[in-house]
Amino acid sequence: MNGLLTDLYELTMAAGYFQAGKAEEIATFEFTVRKLPEHRNFVVAAGLPQAVDYLLNLSFSGEEIAYLRSLKQFSHAPPAFFDYLRSFRFTGDLFAVPEGTPLFAGEPLLSLRAPIIEAQIPETYLLSAIAFPTLIASKAARCVQAAAGRAVVEFGTRRAHTPEAGVLGARAAYLGGCAATSNTLAGMQFGVPVSGTSAHAFVMSFACEMEAFRHLQRTLGESTVQLLDTYDAIAGARRAAKLGKPMWGVRLDSGDLAALSRQVRGILDEAGLPDAKIMATGDLDEYKIRELATGGAPGVPGAPIDAFGVGTQLATSADAPALSAVYKMVELSISGIKRFTAKYSADKISVPGAKQVFRGETRDVIARCGECGSGEALLRPVILNGRLAEPLPTLEEARTRAAQSIAKLAPALRELQVTEPWPVIYSRELRELIGCTQRNLRP
C-alpha cells in the first residue's frame, strides 16, 4: 500500500542499493527542521500517527510493481529487485518526538533506523506527512496565544491544499490549541469538536433575513449562530436580537470587526441577551486576532468577541507555507561496523550520528544517541522491529502536551514576533563526532 507515493528517486536508489548488495546495511535517517519557518519561535510536532500508519502498512501491490517495471528507469534493474519489493515490509525502528512537543531549529523530530532501502523509500512521504501538520499546529498555537483565552475555531478546509488536507489540518489545528473545527469528517475520524454557523447563501435563499433567521433557529435551537452581514450587519443584529433565544450567538464576517462587535454587543445586551456570544471571521490571522483581543493600543479595551473563526491563514499556514525539513542519513552500519555520514556541500550541511535531544530548564542539548543527559529525552521509541512499541498518545493527550509545553516556554518565545532563539547546543561528544567525521571524509 502506498509504495509508489514517493519520489521516483527513492525507488531508483532502492534499486541501486539492492544491486550494489547493500540491502542488509542498516541506515539511520533523521527528520530535522533545518531552520524555523519565518515568524516562528518554535514549531509544534504533529502528524506522527499518519507517519506511523504509513510505515506499518507500506507495501507494493502487483499493479505498482508492474508500473515500475514499465519505466525506462528500471529497465536495467535486476528481476530480484522486484521480488524484493513484492515482499517489502518496514522492519525497522522509529524514534519520534511526541506530538505536541515544541521544537527548535536543528532538533530531530524523527529518527528512523532500518535496512537502508526501508529507510530510504519513506523519505518523501514522511517529510510531507509530518511537515504539513507541524506547520498547522504551530500556526494554530500562535492564533490561540494571540486570542488570550478566547476560543479559536478552525474554518479553513475550503482553502486547504485538497479536501483531504483539510481533514488532517483540522486535526493539527486542534492539537495546536484550537477549540473546534468546521471539518465534519475530522470530527468523526478524530473526535475533534465540530462547530459551524451559517453562510450568506442561507440568508439569501429566503425572501427576507428575518425568515432565514427564524428557520435557522428552529433547526438548530441553542446551537444557532446567526450570520449578520449578508445585507447590513447592524440591521441583522437587531433582527437576531428581536428573535432572541434560543441561540449560541451571532457571527460577523466583514467590515470593522472591532467597532461592529461593540455595537452588536450593545444591541444584544439591550435585548436582554448577555449570554449570546459574538464570533468574528473574515481573513483573520494571529496579528488581527491579537489586535481585536487586546484592543491593539494602550488604553483601548479588547473587542467583545468571544470566538475567532480562522480559515485561509491557518489552513495553509499562509505566511510560512513550507517547513524547511530534511531527512538525512546520519549513520550506516555495514556488517556491524558503523560509519557516520554527513553532507558538507555549500550552504547545506548535515550533522552525523544518531541523536537524542535533551530538553533542560535553560537550554536544549542535542547529544549522541545513548549519551546520558539531563532533562527530558524527547526522542522516544515508537516502532521497534516493524511493530508499534506501544499505543500512541491520543489526540487529546497530544493537545494537552502542546498546551502544557507551550505554557512552560520562556515567555518571549510565546510572543508573535521573532525573538532570541532558545539555546540549542551540541553535546561535547556530538561536537567531537562532527569534527572527526569531517576529517575522515573520503569523497
Next chain:
Amino acid sequence: MNGLLTDLYELTMAAGYFQAGKAEEIATFEFTVRKLPEHRNFVVAAGLPQAVDYLLNLSFSGEEIAYLRSLKQFSHAPPAFFDYLRSFRFTGDLFAVPEGTPLFAGEPLLSLRAPIIEAQIPETYLLSAIAFPTLIASKAARCVQAAAGRAVVEFGTRRAHTPEAGVLGARAAYLGGCAATSNTLAGMQFGVPVSGTSAHAFVMSFACEMEAFRHLQRTLGESTVQLLDTYDAIAGARRAAKLGKPMWGVRLDSGDLAALSRQVRGILDEAGLPDAKIMATGDLDEYKIRELATGGAPGVPGAPIDAFGVGTQLATSADAPALSAVYKMVELSISGIKRFTAKYSADKISVPGAKQVFRGETRDVIARCGECGSGEALLRPVILNGRLAEPLPTLEEARTRAAQSIAKLAPALRELQVTEPWPVIYSRELRELIGCTQRNLRP
C-alpha cells in the same frame, strides 16, 4: 461517500433548508476567483476531474449519518432529514471552464445548478478541490514561462500539504506545463512522465563518491543523473565525466548554480560528453529560473542548464498559497419563479444571476447565461441531471489547451511581473440585472 468531507455548516444549513420546505427549490451557485493571487496575471483552471468525481459519488454512509445524529447541532433536526441524506445523490447540472483555460478575476470557473441542498453541501469540497490544483497549475505555468524552453520538472511532493496533495499537485503542475514529476504515484494514476535523480544519502552510503556513481550508472544506465554536490560539486563533476556514458547527465543542488553550471559544462564537454545534460535544483522559483535561463542582465548569457527541478515553491504555490475563490448563490428558482441573489455586505459583494464568460480577441465579457455573445463561451456542460455529459478531456488535452491558450494571451500577461489586467467587462444585460437585484433587495 465523502458526505462528511465538508464544513458542518453546509450540513446544518441543509437541515435548515429541508425543515423550511425548500428541498425542491433549484439554486445556482458559482465558483469564482474573486481576485487574482498576488503576483499573478491569470490563473490556469485545474482540478475538474476530482470535482466531478466527487459530485458523481457524493453520498452519506450509515456511519456518517449516525455521527451527525450524535451531534448537538442536529438534535432538533427532523428524522426525515436523515432519511433524505440516506438516499442523497447529486442530480443537478455542472457547467465548468475546461481544465487548462486561463482565467481572470471575477470569472466563474464552475456554475452548479441543483436542488438547493445538493448545491449547498458541495461548497467546501469544490472550493478546495479546484483552488489547490488551479494554484499549482498557475505557478507551474509561470516557472515554464520563465524557463524559456528548458524543461521544468516538479519535485515538490515532500513539501506538499500531505503526500496525497503531492499526487494532485504533480498532476496540476504537468497540466500547467511541467515536463515531468518526481511523484511516482502521479505517474501511475495520471500518466504524468516521471523523473528522478539520486539523493545525497545514496552517495554518502558508499565508501567513496566514485563507487556511488558507478553503482548508480550500473542500475540506471542512460537514465543516470549523478548528483554532484555531496562533497564538492566540481570534484563530483570530474568524477562523473571520467565515468562517462551511459548517463542522462548531472544535477547541481547548491551553491552558485550559474557559475557552477558553466564550469560543469566545460568539464563535460572536455570529456567528450556534449550530450550529457545539467539539471539544477535547490529552492528554485520562477524568478531564479528566469535569471538562470536568461543570464539576468543584458549581455550575460543564460546558464547552460537543461532542466530545472522545482520543489517547495511550486508544490505549495508558496508566494500565493491560497486562492481567493468563492462559491456564491446567484439565483434560486422556487416553483419555476426565478429570484436573483447577491450579497452586498461591506467589502465583499457578489454578482447575481447565472453567467457565461465569452473570451474575445480584445476582452472577456461576463454575460448572463443564455445571452448571445461573441468569442468562445468558456462554461460548458459537464454534468447534466447528475450524469456525466461526455467524457472529460484527457490530461494531455488539458495540458495542450493550457499551453495553446497561454501562448495566445497578450504578451504582457505572460510576464512574471503584474501588469494591467486583461479587460473583463459585464454585458449590458448583466449590468441591468445587478442594478435591478440591488434595488429589489428586501433584507
